[in-house]
Amino acid sequence: MKAVEFATESGDLPRRRMTATEEIFLQLRSDIIAMKLTPGTKISEAEVAKMRSVSRQPVREAFLRLGELNLLQIVPQKATRIRKISHSDLRNTRFLRAAVEVEVVRIACDVATDESLQEISENLDEQRLAVEAKDANALRSLDYEFHRLICVAADCLPAFEAIAENKAHTDRVCSLELADTSGMDEVFEGHSAMFEAIKLGDVHTAVEATRYHLSHLDETLAMASEKYPDFFEA
Template structure:
């Protein structure tokens, strides 16, 4: 897998975007979660692309929400977004519907559409489903992965270390996405990764809030290294155990992150059957 090419796709984030997001989060915390002005996202779409404009708008809005450029409570209107991108309302409406389905936007009757707070329960549910899928994927990958695919993962891991050394969380997160995607590619089942994109939406929002203070990059790199070691050994059980441990890291960071950013989270609603064990 060509890691550098993957960094130019939907998982990539610029360092400038990450900086803006951090400043936005600080302002939001200081203001008790007050909504921010809609950021200019026009650089994130291309009318020259063969990709439908609605999908690009969806991804641009989703990324802005994930990295905190649009804090919980930020109002969104079809007119404002369509004016920004100079498109009709139809592709914007389609993007809004997908964002509602992903659980990051909410429509309040007679009031409008707003960025939704993070649901701790949905984070745990998303993690539970993601674990079920990715542990199955990594077990199969441990049997069939090629030397070339292993080398691509090793190259990715080396770039993760460089990103951590320079404290470039945006680059690290893009590499993290590429690492997991490459494992699905190793078994020729990228549909598995695509399936969990909306499922892990709430997880991704917590991830951006947690780095690097609550979930140190070096810790995540060591977890990735364990996954790679299991794959190199062609040991399905070791690879699965490493992946399971890695995906459960968010359960450790969720509480501290919610405490630090109360305006970003809904009140918790525990499951009848705990999904964290």
């Protein structure tokens, strides 16, 4: 099976090898989350295999993994499609994310080191530049990293891994939000408020800022459902 080598930070020796299945899975997952592949779009094993110059087996395995995440709708003998965004999945994911992230923020207020706060601050500087440049793709990546860094600051990285495994549908809605300039501003402002409270060790304000930031998903979902009704299912 075809594999891809990734260099170490020094660029000398391969750090790890990624299989064709892993590479295809990650690329398709990224394209689905970024809404480059929109809900309802047909997708073919044969076409992906031809595009990637691989056999159909690694593509089939990648499709199965995406199906387990409810990102693909696979029906034997029928067309495979990008699964529509589920309101039910969003509600469950949002509840779990809020419950976990609020507790992470509480801990970060107490244990965050100067080094971890500096990393978050640098991330926010990059976010500001992305907003000014209206670069939604950059902000999407920095948003992901921002929430990961808060978990690092709280010494609760496994909490972020648990969130990340279950929030693909939320990320798709966030991609719709970041397509709008005002949405980019709101994301940055929400992150800034969270960081300032964590830096001051102000648990109450940090928790409220986190809840307020995550609540924007409800408004975004309502607007997106109205604007793109064909992207959603019950």
